[in-house]
Amino acid sequence: MIEVIYILWLRQLKHYWRSKARLIGSLGQPLLFMVAFGFGFGPMYTRASGGANYMDYLAPGIVSMSILFTAVFSGLEVIWDRQFGFLKETFVAPISRTEIMIGKTLGGATIAMIQGLIVLSLTYVLGFRVPGLGSLALGLVFMFLIALFFTGLGLTIASKMDDMHGFQLIMNFLIMPIFFLSGALFPLENLPPAIYFISRIDPLTYGVDGLRGVLTGMNMFGIYNDLAVIVVLSALICTIGTLLFSKIEA
Amino acid sequence: MQNILSVQSLTKKFDDLTAVDGISFDVEAGSIFAFLGPNGAGKSTTIKMLTTVLKPTSGEIRINGFNVLKEQDKARSSFGIVFQDYSLDSELTAYENMVYHSVVYKVPKAERDERIKNALQIVGLWDRRDDFVKKYSGGMKRRLEIARALVHYPKVLFLDEPTVGLDPQTRKSIWNHIMTLNEERGMTIFLTTHYMDEAEAMADKIAIIDHGKIIESGTLEEIMERTETESLEESFLKLTGRDIRDENGNGGSKMRFMKSMGRRHGH
Ligand SMILES: Nc1ncnc2c1ncn2[C@@H]1O[C@H](COP(=O)(O)OP(=O)(O)OP(=O)(O)O)[C@@H](O)[C@H]1O
Numbered sequence: 199m200i201e202v203i204y205i206l207w208l209r210q211l212k213h214y215w216r217s218k219a220r221l222i223g224s225l226g227q228p229l230l231f232m233v234a235f236g237f238g239f240g241p242m243y244t245r246a247s248g249g250a251n252y253m254d255y256l257a258p259g260i261v262s263m264s265i266l267f268t269a270v271f272s273g274l275e276v277i278w279d280r281q282f283g284f285l286k287e288t289f290v291a292p293i294s295r296t297e298i299m300i301g302k303t304l305g306g307a308t309i310a311m312i313q314g315l316i317v318l319s320l321t322y323v324l325g326f327r328v329p330g331l332g333s334l335a336l337g338l339v340f341m342f343l344i345a346l347f348f349t350g351l352g353l354t355i356a357s358k359m360d361d362m363h364g365f366q367l368i369m370n371f372l373i374m375p376i377f378f379l380s381g382a383l384f385p386l387e388n389l390p391p392a393i394y395f396i397s398r399i400d401p402l403t404y405g406v407d408g409l410r411g412v413l414t415g416m417n418m419f420g421i422y423n424d425l426a427v428i429v430v431l432s433a434l435i436c437t438i439g440t441l442l443f444s445k446i447e448a
Numbered sequence: 449m450q451n452i453l454s455v456q457s458l459t460k461k462f463d464d465l466t467a468v469d470g471i472s473f474d475v476e477a478g479s480i481f482a483f484l485g486p487n488g489a490g491k492s493t494t495i496k497m498l499t500t501v502l503k504p505t506s507g508e509i510r511i512n513g514f515n516v517l518k519e520q521d522k523a524r525s526s527f528g529i530v531f532q533d534y535s536l537d538s539e540l541t542a543y544e545n546m547v548y549h550s551v552v553y554k555v556p557k558a559e560r561d562e563r564i565k566n567a568l569q570i571v572g573l574w575d576r577r578d579d580f581v582k583k584y585s586g587g588m589k590r591r592l593e594i595a596r597a598l599v600h601y602p603k604v605l606f607l608d609e610p611t612v613g614l615d616p617q618t619r620k621s622i623w624n625h626i627m628t629l630n631e632e633r634g635m636t637i638f639l640t641t642h643y644m645d646e647a648e649a650m651a652d653k654i655a656i657i658d659h660g661k662i663i664e665s666g667t668l669e670e671i672m673e674r675t676e677t678e679s680l681e682e683s684f685l686k687l688t689g690r691d692i693r694d695e696n697g698n699g700g701s702k703m704r705f706m707k708s709m710g711r712r713h714g715h
Pocket residue numbers: 462465467485486487488489490491492493494532698699700701704
């Protein structure tokens with residue numbers, strides 16, 4: 199059981215590690231956002247908030263963003279496995295669909311975590327400071343939970359998709375809104391009711407809020423509430439993913 | 449002799465197309481069984497159902513005494529499969545592909561290296577074990593897939609057109625390995641091929657499927673006698689007609705062909 203999960207996990211890490219272009223390419227977007235927003239909105243934020251530093255607000259958001267995109271993408275990679283036929287090799291093996299789901303979720307989540315950690319260290323260069331080891335440890339917990347949830351989501355979506363044609367649709371109508379309306383870039387205050395509502399059912403809202411809470415002390419819902427929400431949602435999505443996964447034909 | 453594989457009224461429908469239409473047959477343990485038929489006849493669909501990739505619309509399958517639908521994992525441990533389309537991870541090395549397979553098939557850790565080495569030697573790829581699969585030629589990929597299917601000592605080996613696109617030398621060497629495995633380990637072989645000479649030379653029993661139905665089965669001699677022909681190729685043509693399947697409107701098979709071409713290019 200453990201070894202099966204391990205080998206599925208290892209395979210994904212090897213893929214990640216061997217594709218340097220992807221590894222480096224996926225750092226471009228968070229970096230761009232950090233620089234563009236950090237310097238673009240920084241002065242405005244400082245004025246509006248009465249002296250607070252925007253980089254403190256933004257850094258946890260950008261870390262979450264890089265985790266979100268890497269995790270969803272890792273989950274969706276199953277579609278490639280299916281197109282290149284490798285999914286069949288895994289599916290005819292005498293192992294349970296739950297093992298496959300766990301291995302793939304942990305693999306994707308680990309990669310997303312690594313990506314998140316790289317971005318977190320990049321924020322250091324731009325002046326962001328984590329207050330201490332305790333906050334960092336709690337931050338890692340939140341980062342991992344965000345990674346877990348969104349890998350699970352990617353896998354769940356992938357189990358319902360035959361090919362990559364729907365990729366743009368999912369990016370533009372699901373992942374981008376999740377990102378922009380999560381409070382990663384700007385505070386979720388004084389919003390029109392519809393947007394307000396969406397931001398509250400956005401899972402990333404709680405992930406970002408929790409991560410920002412433990413890293414900077416700025417927090418809206420309470421860290422334990424954030425933690426509870428994201429734990430429950432992760433468990434839920436992984437269960438749904440496993441159920442859908444056991445129904446697909448390779 | 450006892451039957452290692454037994455199929456009853458197996459049917460698969462894709463929307464309104466009946467790809468496999470109530471077929472029944474038995475395969476004796478230790479024999480070589482050739483499953484022949486024109487393009488789109490339903491061979492791959494049948495193999496996919498036998499190997500748990502596709503769920504049958506109806507029917508029963510037993511492999512090695514296990515009900516394939518109810519005791520999936522036990523059935524899965526009993527067979528090895530080489531699919532018609534490649535199913536390797538091209539971003540891993542050959543050896544890594546083999547290790548992955550050994551682990552998911554729960555080959556005991558102590559025996560793993562030895563068995564992998566053995567299987568790779570059989571197909572002549574031991575020296576190239578650390579190459580990435582994306583650098584392999586089509587023939588090497590096929591040989592690797594066959595080696596991979598042997599690592600967990602399956603009782604039945606399914607081969608869906610294992611020699612398509614290979615040169616005569618490679619074809620010959622692959623069939624030689626397979627014959628040896630059949631003789632030495634008593635491994636049952638279930639194969640499909642479009643090369644009638646291969647089937648003629650190897651098979652103990654032959655079944656011919658067309659439009660999802662088995663239209664003839666038996667030994668080579670029986671089939672030639674019943675169709676009053678001199679070779680398997682003649683019997684095959686007599687039974688299945690001479691028109692080309694992709695052009696006579698046999699629903700969707702042309703599309704499928706183009707799709708699988710595209711997929712191969714992607715490698
Ligand atoms: N996933 C699918 N969805 C819909 N139709 C399918 C699917 N897979 C196969 N078919 C159809 O089922 C029929 C049988 O296909 P199958 O792949 O079993 O043929 P085959 O005998 O293996 O042919 P070939 O010799 O070309 O490999 C074809 O008409 C094919 O178009």
